[in-house]
Amino acid sequence: MNAIATPAAFTPAPGNGHRLLEVEDLTIRFGTSDPVKHLSFSIDRGETVAVVGESGSGKSLSALALMRLLPRNARIPNGSIRFEGTNLLDLKDRQMRAVRGRDIAMIFQEPMTSLNPVATIGAQIVEVLRLHEKLSRKAARQRAIELLDLVKIPDPAQRVDDYPHQLSGGQRQRVMIAIAVACKPKLLIADEPTTALDATIQAQILELLDELRRKLSMGLLLITHDLGLVSRWSDRVVVMYHGDKLEELATADLYAPERHPYTKGLTQASIRLDEEVHYTAQTLAEVKVARSPDGRNIYDVRQPERRSLPTPATDREQLLVVKDLSVTYQGGSKASKALDGASLSLAKGETLGIVGESGSGKSTLSKAIMRLVNAQEGSIVFQGRDISRLGPQQLQPVRRDLQMIFQDPFGALNPRKTLREILEAPLIVHGVSNPAERRQRLAETFEHVRLPSLVADRYPHEFSGGQRQRIGIARALILRPSLVICDEPVSALDVSIQAQILNLLVDLKTSLGLSYLFISHDLAVVQYISDRVIVMKDARIVEESDHRTIWRSPKTDYTRALIAAANDKGGRPLAPRPQLHAAAL
Amino acid sequence: MSSLPRIARALRRTVLQAIPTVIGIVILNFFLLQLAPGDAADVMAGEAGSATEETMAAMRSRFGLNLPMLDQLLAYLNNLVHFSLGFSPRYSMQVSDLIGQRLPGTLTLMAMALAIALLIGLTLGSLMAAFAGRLPDRLISIFSLLFYSVPGFWIGLMLIVLFSVTLGWLPSGGNGTIGSDLSGWAGIVDKARYMVLPATSLALFYVAIYARLTRAAMLEVRNQDFVRTAYAKGLSPAVVTVKHILRNALIPITTMAGMHVGGMLGGAVVVETVYSWPGLGRLAFEAVMGRDYTVLLGILLLSSLLVILANAVVDILQTWLDPRIGEL
Numbered sequence: 001m002n003a004i005a006t007p008a009a010f011t012p013a014p015g016n017g018h019r020l021l022e023v024e025d026l027t028i029r030f031g032t033s034d035p036v037k038h039l040s041f042s043i044d045r046g047e048t049v050a051v052v053g054e055s056g057s058g059k060s061l062s063a064l065a066l067m068r069l070l071p072r073n074a075r076i077p078n079g080s081i082r083f084e085g086t087n088l089l090d091l092k093d094r095q096m097r098a099v100r101g102r103d104i105a106m107i108f109q110e111p112m113t114s115l116n117p118v119a120t121i122g123a124q125i126v127e128v129l130r131l132h133e134k135l136s137r138k139a140a141r142q143r144a145i146e147l148l149d150l151v152k153i154p155d156p157a158q159r160v161d162d163y164p165h166q167l168s169g170g171q172r173q174r175v176m177i178a179i180a181v182a183c184k185p186k187l188l189i190a191d192e193p194t195t196a197l198d199a200t201i202q203a204q205i206l207e208l209l210d211e212l213r214r215k216l217s218m219g220l221l222l223i224t225h226d227l228g229l230v231s232r233w234s235d236r237v238v239v240m241y242h243g244d245k246l247e248e249l250a251t252a253d254l255y256a257p258e259r260h261p262y263t264k265g266l267t268q269a270s271i272r273l274d275e276e277v278h279y280t281a282q283t284l285a286e287v288k289v290a291r292s293p294d295g296r297n298i299y300d301v302r303q304p305e306r307r308s309l310p311t312p313a314t315d316r317e318q319l320l321v322v323k324d325l326s327v328t329y330q331g332g333s334k335a336s337k338a339l340d341g342a343s344l345s346l347a348k349g350e351t352l353g354i355v356g357e358s359g360s361g362k363s364t365l366s367k368a369i370m371r372l373v374n375a376q377e378g379s380i381v382f383q384g385r386d387i388s389r390l391g392p393q394q395l396q397p398v399r400r401d402l403q404m405i406f407q408d409p410f411g412a413l414n415p416r417k418t419l420r421e422i423l424e425a426p427l428i429v430h431g432v433s434n435p436a437e438r439r440q441r442l443a444e445t446f447e448h449v450r451l452p453s454l455v456a457d458r459y460p461h462e463f464s465g466g467q468r469q470r471i472g473i474a475r476a477l478i479l480r481p482s483l484v485i486c487d488e489p490v491s492a493l494d495v496s497i498q499a500q501i502l503n504l505l506v507d508l509k510t511s512l513g514l515s516y517l518f519i520s521h522d523l524a525v526v527q528y529i530s531d532r533v534i535v536m537k538d539a540r541i542v543e544e545s546d547h548r549t550i551w552r553s554p555k556t557d558y559t560r561a562l563i564a565a566a567n568d569k570g571g572r573p574l575a576p577r578p579q580l581h582a583a584a585l
Numbered sequence: 586m587s588s589l590p591r592i593a594r595a596l597r598r599t600v601l602q603a604i605p606t607v608i609g610i611v612i613l614n615f616f617l618l619q620l621a622p623g624d625a626a627d628v629m630a631g632e633a634g635s636a637t638e639e640t641m642a643a644m645r646s647r648f649g650l651n652l653p654m655l656d657q658l659l660a661y662l663n664n665l666v667h668f669s670l671g672f673s674p675r676y677s678m679q680v681s682d683l684i685g686q687r688l689p690g691t692l693t694l695m696a697m698a699l700a701i702a703l704l705i706g707l708t709l710g711s712l713m714a715a716f717a718g719r720l721p722d723r724l725i726s727i728f729s730l731l732f733y734s735v736p737g738f739w740i741g742l743m744l745i746v747l748f749s750v751t752l753g754w755l756p757s758g759g760n761g762t763i764g765s766d767l768s769g770w771a772g773i774v775d776k777a778r779y780m781v782l783p784a785t786s787l788a789l790f791y792v793a794i795y796a797r798l799t800r801a802a803m804l805e806v807r808n809q810d811f812v813r814t815a816y817a818k819g820l821s822p823a824v825v826t827v828k829h830i831l832r833n834a835l836i837p838i839t840t841m842a843g844m845h846v847g848g849m850l851g852g853a854v855v856v857e858t859v860y861s862w863p864g865l866g867r868l869a870f871e872a873v874m875g876r877d878y879t880v881l882l883g884i885l886l887l888s889s890l891l892v893i894l895a896n897a898v899v900d901i902l903q904t905w906l907d908p909r910i911g912e913l
Contacts, residue, residue, distance in 0.1 A: 069816055101819035113810040116829050118836075118907055127828075128818040163908040179818065 018044040020219040026079035037243045048220040050234035054494035057240040102132040105180035109192035111172035115164040122160035132183045147178040170201035187219045198357040199565040265301035269499040271524040273566045279506045284499035316347040325378035338364040340539040351516040353530030361539040403476035407488035409468035413460040420456040449474045466497035485517045523566040595904045599897040610889045625674045648674045670883035680883040691864035697784035702791035710799020733793035741786040741859035758861040783860040802834035843899030847892040
């Protein structure tokens with residue numbers, strides 16, 4: 001165990017004339033708790049600084065504090081935020097409004113909801129230009145079109161009158177960037193700007209941000225949880241955990257050996273496609289943070305022992321065979337094909353990964369197999385029986401063997417029910433009427449997902465995201481299914497939690513003999529857990545191969561593009577990781 | 586994409602849906618009214634006090650009340666097809682003329698009440714949202730609860746007691762100074778003075794609803810991401826509230842306002858009686874008491890048309906307010 005409590009010191013060198021922003025000793029307080037404690041960092045002109053941390057680290061709150069946009073019940077008891085020498089915390093509201101949008105601009109994580117749905121994108125850009133640059137309506141509109149061109153929206157003169165819902169997620173984020181850079185700010189804060197976007201779009205958005213940073217010589221503060229992104233796009237990195245700044249370092253040193261254990265844990269727990277890690281070869285490192293008796297955090301990185309896997313039999317029984325499955329959604333006057341002639345098969349004990357970008361039909365495929373949506377054509381043979389035409393009554397016993405784990409650990413559990421009620425409900429539905437037996441099954445399942453069984457009478461909101469995902473897994477497993485469909489099970493989780501859940505899923509698969517249909521947009525995760533992989537695009541399956549072949553010699557251009565986007569988030573070349581795992585397989 | 590084609594589509598859809606709705610309403614109303622005991626002849630004979638079997642039979646055959654029910658329905662539908670609402674035995678007038686006299690009064694009263702309700706309701710709701718959880722919010726919410734729970738006729742009477750009897754500021758009933766020949770601006774002011782109290786008592790119930798609805802809608806919109814974007818642009822809280830929050834909060838409120846037109850027509854009966862306002866509501870009331878079903882059917886048909894029209898207006902307003910509606 002390598003434990004440390006004092007963050008490594010790092011002093012940036014550049015002269016003070018370049019200093020754009022200087023945050024010193026900043027504390028943010030809600031009631032009695034301090035989600036950000038004594039934070040200090042600085043940004044120079046034209047520099048990109050990344051603040052990295054998992055949820056609850058206080059990174060987003062710190063960004064909001066720079067704009068003085070903290071929620072009303074937050075206070076700043078001490079500290080200063082100096083922007084070009086002026087302490088922003090001393091400004092009057094009116095003066096601060098003159099800084100927002102003109103000198104410091106911000107873009108947010110959710111491009112889908114960050115634009116006003118009832119105003120045209122042009123109007124939303126014009127608004128900020130009219131406010132700060134006092135342009136006439138006509139001149140502002142002209143500038144808005146130029147800005148849309150700058151952020152590479154095709155046909156800007158036409159699109160300027162579009163409403164946000166007529167644009168894709170990536171385009172909306174471009175509009176957000178256009179609004180942010182409209183008044184040529186000196187500092188741009190990007191709070192998880194690409195988290196909600198597909199991999200291919202992510203790279204484009206970051207390229208755009210970096211290009212604009214150079215063109216307008218802005219300082220860029222990049223708030224993110226994605227280490228891969230940080231290592232390619234930033235000059236310096238600030239690592240935060242639970243409101244504390246753990247260390248500040250030059251990006252090139254991110255993978256150097258003598259880092260803070262938490263940073264090291266993060267870099268090891270996050271899996272990269274080009275490292276070809278596979279579950280048969282190794283487990284994922286888990287970061288554990290414990291509180292020592294004197295109130296300090298003790299950070300520990302641990303790699304669980306390699307598990308013994310049963311040797312895969314050569315010809316195994318087919319559990320699921322799907323043939324020519326098609327789903328068409330009727331929306332108003334026109335029908336849209338959400339799934340077009342999909343065929344796949346899954347053997348007992350196998351994990352089939354499904355990758356594709358949003359809208360490619362992966363979720364529709366899983367819902368169709370679960371019979372949550374009806375397929376118009378095709379067959380689903382599960383355990384030797386075609387379930388594609390069964391009525392609700394006949395489906396009931398089948399559902400016991402066919403369970404699902406959902407993406408959102410917060411939305412998937414009924415907040416008004418205790419864990420016991422959530423977990424026993426499926427047992428009651430499936431006729432386990434003996435309370436003693438239900439209790440025993442509950443205890444057994446809790447043990448499987450490594451939750452203490454004394455938490456059974458608590459409510460979901462008392463648990464963290466990772467724990468809730470364990471509950472979601474427990475809910476699926478309590479019926480002892482043979483096939484579990486995992487729909488983006490780790491996408492909403494932090495890197496360190498993601499590693500724990502993936503390790504858990506692999507362990508459960510081996511010990512309970514499960515088969516998984518594993519859906520994800522994250523190629524590295526699918527690479528780690530899958531035996532075979534399917535690639536989907538525009539409602540069709542475009543490629544299928546075993547887990548080695550598909551990454552090394554992809555057959556279609558689309559798969560190549562996906563791999564390229566995942567491997568290369570653009571920007572600077574990635575520093576190789578020293579002393580890490582021996583290459584898998 | 587401009588909003589005109591979307592609005593045209595919304596309008597066409599509404600008209601197509603309205604036709605079967607209206608036919609259904611007419612037939613349903615006809616049979617419902619047949620369920621009520623007695624007819625116009627009974628009431629008129631009772632009021633005259635000296636009718637014989639023969640005169641009653643004569644009256645019934647003159648008004649077509651002795652025909653089988655289906656024939657009566659067909660005769661009424663035949664009238665409708667010829668754009669006639671029939672003839673009122675009691676008033677000895679064409680029903681359309683009778684309604685034509687009363688309709689403008691009720692429409693202005695309703696329009697006024699709706700305008701007052703929306704104006705005050707939106708203002709109070711915005712205030713409540715701005716001060717959510719603090720003293721102004723609590724106070725206004727107590728008042729809105731009061732308006733919501735107190736019956737309209739009682740509020741009407743109390744307003745008369747306060748503003749007409751005690752203070753003497755406003756007239757207590759009627760729709761204009763009798764015998765006055767005011768015209769132009771003075772005439773409008775005179776009419777408005779008579780309308781203030783009835784419109785207010787009709788509106789207060791809806792003020793309460795809109796205030797609470799606005800508060801809830803604004804609190805919901807206020808927490809959305811695009812509001813944070815608006816603040817990050819450097820806009821002042823007032824501009825953010827009006828241009829970004831209220832604009833989005835209006836969408837659910839217009840839906841409710843459209844649904845309330847029908848309810849207001851019902852409330853108008855009470856208010857028109859309290860303020861002796863010559864409107865449709867009172868005509869409907871008198872028609873019920875006199876078993877004058879032709880008049881009643883005419884009013885019901887007109888009311889349903891009014892509700893359909895109001896909904897169409899709301900649909901168009903929604904399409905205009907929310908660009909996401911009507912695409913496909």
